[in-house]
Amino acid sequence: MMKAYDMKKAFPVLWRYMLVVVTSCALAFFISQNTVRAADLSMGTDAARHLLSRTGFAATAADIQTFAKLSRAEAADQLVKGAVTTAIAITPPLPWVNEPPLSPSRRQNMSREEVQDERKLNNERTLELRDWWFREMLNTPSPLTEKMTLFWHNHFATSQLKVRFGGFIYRQNILLRRNALGNFSSLLHEMARDPAMLLYLDGANSKKDAPNENFAREVMELFTLGEGNYSEKDIKEVARAFTGWSLDRETGQFKFRRGIHDYSYKTIFGKTGNFEGDQVLDLILARPETAQFITRKLWREFVSPEPDEKEVKRMAAIFKESDYNIGKLMRVMLSSDAFYAMDNRATLIKSPVEFVVGTLKTFEIEAQSLRPFVLTAAMLGQNVFAPPSVRGWPGGEAWINTATLLGRKQLLDRLFRNEDRMEVTVRQINDMDDMNDTNDMNNMANMAARIGEPSQGPPGKEGRMARQMERSMGGIKWNLDAWSHHFVEQRGVTAKQDMTQVLLAIAPQAASQSTPQPVSDNPADWARQLVADPAYQLK
């Protein structure tokens, strides 16, 4: 101490000079780090909330705090790594998933009643699968895995209403989950052999004499290149290359049938050769449009409704150079400036599944049966395993119309108002199967919309289903008052702002109305008002 003082006294000029040098060096170092590696700084709570709501179903207060300390790169890394290591669902598979399909020989000997029973069984099983998937979305340690699995389900849209056999639907979901952040090339090649896909797009019956063009068209239009990047002639030729890609009806496994495969030359994208299916997929993957098409679609899912073409091209090039490593693309996308741009925040509309699962997760609602929520999401326009067409769900603004917005509000109203039903015991739902019989969103809508109504629905099927849903909604163990008071205890003085941050992607919009909202000291009322706000529909 004395010595330093003496030094300073003895060499005041030198000391001051050194101090300036050291300080400016440190400052310069800090500034250079700061500008060059902005992505290395802690992102803060707003950015963390944004990242969590886009890559998961909910942004809980605790997760926001954890991620706020990470840099963009660290956070993206952690999410992608977590997704890769949890590619297997933690929810135990249903007991029947490995049963073989009903063989044609057995089916032939079945009575009409047995055929009907078999169909009902498969419908029920697909409902069970939906419950299973929703459970996984709620409990998974890696919500990004589920978001990506849902993304690929929408991309390689396949419907149980045509495939019928529940085991095939399950296997496709496992395939999607396993490759969700893996390699797109592997995913595509495996998908071309997937039994559900072979049935859904009629590949299983495509023969040399009469090639079925359904898969050939969609693999280019919807799965890889996008419309306009191939010709009608290419479709015919691709269809020929996939002839014989079929299914062993006894075992339910992929089977290449030489006898009906077209071995003659095909001309695809101007190249002529003795191409078969895998080579065709490689030809498609070799084209830059494929990486761009996938990147653009992921952008719309994760970043904003309007892709920035320059950024899409940059990211797509990285994607293609990495031999279609999806994890790598997602790391780049999720740490990009565009992803975090203020203009892109709160610009995406939650899908029905995100809305329903997100609400359950945000409010820590425990439901013994998730079926009413599966059905609600279906009523709101997203019945998983039954997309409206091979194009998947239109999504975006199309999620919200007068009917579905009212449906969303009705679910919230039902959850937030009728605490008096909370202690009702769950009763077994037995005959929900006939509701899955139909491709019909209206029946579902009519039925599901009655969730909040007293049990005086119309007689017959709809009324019966309505009453069943009503009962199972009664099995929810949840109480808004308890949740909101617990929230206040945990968050203390900042509870109100924190609750707003947890529930809304942007400031409440209702506040901008001419009639001011009533101010309440009851935290349960804050929650009620926040979820009623249009901003609650955004992510």
Place this chain on the structure above:
Amino acid sequence: MNRRHFLASSILAAGAPLVGKFNGVAWAAPAVTEVNSLYRNLLLLVELKGANDGLNTVIPYTDPVYAQLRPRIAIAGDQALKISDREGLHPSLDPLMALWRNKELAVVQGVGYPAPNLSHFRSIDIWDTASKSEEYLDAGWLARTFAAVPTPRQFAADGVIVGSSNMGPLSGVGVRSITLSDTQQFLRQARLAKPLVDERNAALKHLMSVEAEIVHAASKLNANYQFKTEFPKGAFGNQVRTAAQMVASNAGMATIRLTLGSFDTHAGQLGAHANLLKELAEGIAAFKAAMIELNRWDSTMVMTYSEFGRRPKENQSGGTDHGTASAHFVAGGRVIGGLYGQAPQLNRLDGSGNLAHAVDFRSLYATVIEQWWGGNATPILHGKFEKLHLLKA
């Protein structure tokens, strides 16, 4: 500025009397009503989603090529419901035969467009926006129609979409539309929505405009009419009933769009197609009965549409692949029943084995815009299309 705002402010600017409410009944200045009174003529569109097989709908039962192309799925001549010495309807369409005999069902054959696109999605876009094959338009043809000549302000909406979330021909900025599956459900829930202000964020703006639509429409609907008509059971029957309730409410709307499907019968077509056509025919017959009860059948025009037809030659899966031209129906109290267009020329298929079209689909639209609603179709459809003379003056 959206169209509704534009309309309101242009009325003010012209110094015309304001639209308002008196004792709960909507009224409007006569000048406003007069301009668009023809929109009391209702257009009920029925989308046959997934591409209906025209050849098995309107069957050329005497054409030997038809049976040759379809050894497994041809409808036999003795099954077809004869409407001429060459054409017969699919047996499931029996409920339409009363309309045919009453001369209020027009059967238009060979409807399509040049350079057909065989993608479901692209082709329905072409139909919905009335574009050329290679042209991409943003707004639906009905959206453009209502932008050119607005519906009366006191109408609850320009159009109502029942049973689908796709806005189709009503897509576009400034369209006042309602989407719903059940009127009672809609009214029950409407009290939960509140109107909100405009916003720059497109997603948020959309949310807010939907909220505003809900509030406006809810104030206009009354869905408690007791019809004597029995509506068919099932999804499409529900749509028809909902549509009839909307008309009964007198809330005002120029068009209602229903959707039936999926007609994408690539495999095992026979049973599935028969069921769908039965739903269609029973639905249209019930809608007619309901409109007669309301004394609205003479101001109702029912029209089917679909992205394309299906390939004349059946495939190996007992189904049909994507095709081109197809047959469509127009029905109503003022429709002149009969056959229009051209029977399928099965011995003159194109390189993909598909039919050439005889009637451009935009001719049907031109007929609606000009003869049904008294508008000028040429600027809306970006060209002049020959009208079909299938409406009584």
